[in-house]
Amino acid sequence: MTEDQSGVPTTEAEATEDAGRSREVVVPLRVYKTVTVFSTLIAVFSVVGGFILVDVATNRASAPASEIDVPVAIAGIGLILLGTVVYAFSTRFRTEEMGKSKDDADELSDNG
Amino acid sequence: MSLERKDEHDHKGWMESRELSPLESIYLTTLIWLDKRLRVVDYLEILEDLYYKVNMQMPKSHTEQYNLDNKFWYWYPLYALGSFSTIAYIVAAISGALLGFYYAPAAAAADGSPTVAYDSVMLIMGQLNLGYFLRSVHRWAAQVMVAAVFLHMLRVYFTGAYKEPRELNWLIGIILISLTLVFGYTGYLLPWSQLSFWAGQIGVEMSLSIPLIGEWVAQLMFGGFTLSQATLQRMYILHVFFLPFITTALIAVHIGIVWMQGIAEPH
Numbered sequence: 001m002t003e004d005q006s007g008v009p010t011t012e013a014e015a016t017e018d019a020g021r022s023r024e025v026v027v028p029l030r031v032y033k034t035v036t037v038f039s040t041l042i043a044v045f046s047v048v049g050g051f052i053l054v055d056v057a058t059n060r061a062s063a064p065a066s067e068i069d070v071p072v073a074i075a076g077i078g079l080i081l082l083g084t085v086v087y088a089f090s091t092r093f094r095t096e097e098m099g100k101s102k103d104d105a106d107e108l109s110d111n112g
Numbered sequence: 113m114s115l116e117r118k119d120e121h122d123h124k125g126w127m128e129s130r131e132l133s134p135l136e137s138i139y140l141t142t143l144i145w146l147d148k149r150l151r152v153v154d155y156l157e158i159l160e161d162l163y164y165k166v167n168m169q170m171p172k173s174h175t176e177q178y179n180l181d182n183k184f185w186y187w188y189p190l191y192a193l194g195s196f197s198t199i200a201y202i203v204a205a206i207s208g209a210l211l212g213f214y215y216a217p218a219a220a221a222a223d224g225s226p227t228v229a230y231d232s233v234m235l236i237m238g239q240l241n242l243g244y245f246l247r248s249v250h251r252w253a254a255q256v257m258v259a260a261v262f263l264h265m266l267r268v269y270f271t272g273a274y275k276e277p278r279e280l281n282w283l284i285g286i287i288l289i290s291l292t293l294v295f296g297y298t299g300y301l302l303p304w305s306q307l308s309f310w311a312g313q314i315g316v317e318m319s320l321s322i323p324l325i326g327e328w329v330a331q332l333m334f335g336g337f338t339l340s341q342a343t344l345q346r347m348y349i350l351h352v353f354f355l356p357f358i359t360t361a362l363i364a365v366h367i368g369i370v371w372m373q374g375i376a377e378p379h
Contacts, residue, residue: 041152
């Protein structure tokens with residue numbers, strides 16, 4: 001925690017949650033790299049694995065509706081969704097200086 | 113005393129100073145836990161460091177030296193076409209070697225029933241696991257290579273990169289583009305399908321149309337004036353033995369000369 005001149009405590013992490021703007025969390029560069037690399041890896045493996053499961057459940061989309069393995073198909077779709085969510089969630093993290101310059105300024109551009 | 117570099121950043125306690133939701137805390141903790149064990153990011157950073165150190169060893173390019181990058185950057189993709197051709201060639205070589213395990217160059221049945229060669233291609237396409245994929249990769253690599261080699265030649269021509277002292281490499285390039293086309297043609301005949309067969313017939317007739325030496329060329333390349341087992345066998349050996357050795361050697365010389373002379377840069 002640091003204090004600016006007006007004495008209002010601000011956190012080093014400018015976790016803005018203004019209306020209409022998506023949440024941003026500032027993290028150290030090294031952590032940002034970790035987030036980027038591992039969230040991408042997890043997302044890729046989840047989505048590809050999900051499609052493989054859907055393929056297995058539906059015999060490459062050729063099985064008649066009665067022979068679809070429902071639990072496996074749902075697991076596959078779930079895995080695809082999981083990968084998507086992990087990837088989307090990772091986009092809220094950023095480092096210093098990565099924001100738009102107007103948002104990175106000391107003062108918020110909310111006209112006071 | 114530790115040799116580890118000290119910095120201002122609080123490596124252990126930084127997360128407490130952030131206003132993180134529980135989900136974000138769990139997410140970050142999980143990823144950091146994975147990173148500490150698998151160390152993927154560390155290895156990527158080593159690679160990045162290596163890249164910059166190697167790059168520092170390279171001489172300044174003409175465009176860097178005279179600050180032309182701001183005017184010239186949009187031409188740079190065209191300077192990748194040579195590498196692109198080489199990569200396509202390597203992909204075709206690997207996929208082709210794998211296809212070679214399943215293909216048989218035999219035109220045994222002359223009575224109208226499918227030939228061994230055609231059947232082996234059908235086996236690759238229909239029965240073999242990932243066979244369709246493998247042959248598609250091989251075909252696409254071939255198509256991409258022909259296109260990339262041609263565009264590479266246009267780039268060299270229109271930037272004047274063929275001029276002194278690079279005439280020899282231009283000539284080698286002419287030979288290489290011809291070899292690429294022969295590669296494509298011989299490969300086109302190998303499935304021994306209708307398309308292959310009549311493309312072969314056209315080849316024979318084109319050879320025969322050459323003045324004076326036409327009949328000799330047709331005999332040499334196609335093993336006769338009508339298509340037979342000899343034709344297929346010749347195309348096969350050209351495709352998987354002669355051309356690979358000659359082309360690979362010439363590509364090595366071609367790239368070696370570029371390495372020695374440097375890339376011809378615009379002035």
